[in-house]
Amino acid sequence: MFPRSALSAEASGRLDLTHHKLYMKGLIRRLEVSSNNRNHPTADIGILGGTGLYQIEGIEDIEECSLETPFGRPSDAYFIGYLEGKKVAFLSRHGRGHRLLPSDINFRANIFGFKMLGVERVMSVNSCGSLKEEIQPRDIVISDQFFDRTRRPNTFFGGGLAAHISFAQPVCPELAENLYAAGKELGLRVHRGGTYLCIEGPAFSTKAESRVYRLWGCDVIGMTSATEAKLCREAEICYATMNLVTDYDVWHEEEESVSVELILENLRLNIEHAKAMIKKTVAALPASRGERCACSRALENCIVTQEALIPPEVKKKLHLLIAKYIKG
Numbered sequence: 562m563f564p565r566s567a568l569s570a571e572a573s574g575r576l577d578l579t580h581h582k583l584y585m586k587g588l589i590r591r592l593e594v595s596s597n598n599r600n601h602p603t604a605d606i607g608i609l610g611g612t613g614l615y616q617i618e619g620i621e622d623i624e625e626c627s628l629e630t631p632f633g634r635p636s637d638a639y640f641i642g643y644l645e646g647k648k649v650a651f652l653s654r655h656g657r658g659h660r661l662l663p664s665d666i667n668f669r670a671n672i673f674g675f676k677m678l679g680v681e682r683v684m685s686v687n688s689c690g691s692l693k694e695e696i697q698p699r700d701i702v703i704s705d706q707f708f709d710r711t712r713r714p715n716t717f718f719g720g721g722l723a724a725h726i727s728f729a730q731p732v733c734p735e736l737a738e739n740l741y742a743a744g745k746e747l748g749l750r751v752h753r754g755g756t757y758l759c760i761e762g763p764a765f766s767t768k769a770e771s772r773v774y775r776l777w778g779c780d781v782i783g784m785t786s787a788t789e790a791k792l793c794r795e796a797e798i799c800y801a802t803m804n805l806v807t808d809y810d811v812w813h814e815e816e817e818s819v820s821v822e823l824i825l826e827n828l829r830l831n832i833e834h835a836k837a838m839i840k841k842t843v844a845a846l847p848a849s850r851g852e853r854c855a856c857s858r859a860l861e862n863c864i865v866t867q868e869a870l871i872p873p874e875v876k877k878k879l880h881l882l883i884a885k886y887i888k889g
């Protein structure tokens with residue numbers, strides 16, 4: 562067993578070099594934006610890159626936008642530009658150079674930042690381990706359920722405002738279908754649906770835990786996706802994820818003999834597959850969200866606090882999320 566978080570220092574180093582060259586040529590504009598400044602670039606589609614995925618080649622007219630959100634600073638600057646003719650914003654979940662543990666990621670700032678940019682759909686790339694024999698390394702699972710075992714902040718609400726979103730169907734069905742179709746068209750081994758077990762980490766599971774998770778019927782295990790899905794739903798942003806399988810977690814007795822080289826090769830190939838899927842999905846996505854998707858109304862009837870009792874500072878902080886449901 563080898564950690565799927567085998568940090569791709571080489572890949573992130575390459576990114577820094579590439580961007581340094583582009584800055585020198587004046588091809589990337591850097592922007593600093595605070596939460597009350599609306600004068601910043603916008604995007605329609607968000608891309609959240611995970612382990613090994615710190616950039617997407619082919620994004621044109623890039624602007625690097627550093628945001629200050631009411632929840633603090635996101636993991637890194639957003640890279641905003643055109644991919645396949647659509648306006649996208651890319652964010653590296655762990656930051657360039659992979660500086661952040663899952664527990665250290667400011668998930669709320671990351672998702673609020675997408676909201677500030679006007680992003681309506683986020684596609685996410687999450688490396689994971691497989692909990693089932695038939696889900697093999699290098700497969701891609703478009704998960705449709707989560708089992709959340711984390712202890713981190715996972716809501717924008719509180720502080721005097723109570724709201725409860727529906728989360729029975731935690732993934733946007735339309736966006737997930739688009740991802741699945743793109744994977745199939747590319748000839749990849751892609752699974753439609755599956756349960757992603759989200760653990761706090763940073764340590765991987767014990768064998769005993771891994772065996773129990775298998776008994777629970779979970780399909781893949783990782784440390785990030787469930788938190789992002791919850792926050793996107795609260796922000797009324799569509800969310801779907803590509804779970805890239807690098808290994809069989811620790812339950813698989815035969816996998817102990819697998820070499821580090823092979824798993825690094827799995828990681829490298831997975832990232833190539835994810836990039837191809839992202840491009841194909843972005844190209845195929847319709848201009849606006851369709852009828853099967855209720856994500857844009859996710860907060861309707863969910864705010865339970867009497868409006869007059871919501872503290873003004875909370876109203877101000879969450880204006881972007883709740884304004885359409887609150888009068889004052």
Ligand SMILES: [Zn+2]
Binds near residue numbers: 736798850856
């Ligand atoms: Zn949706």
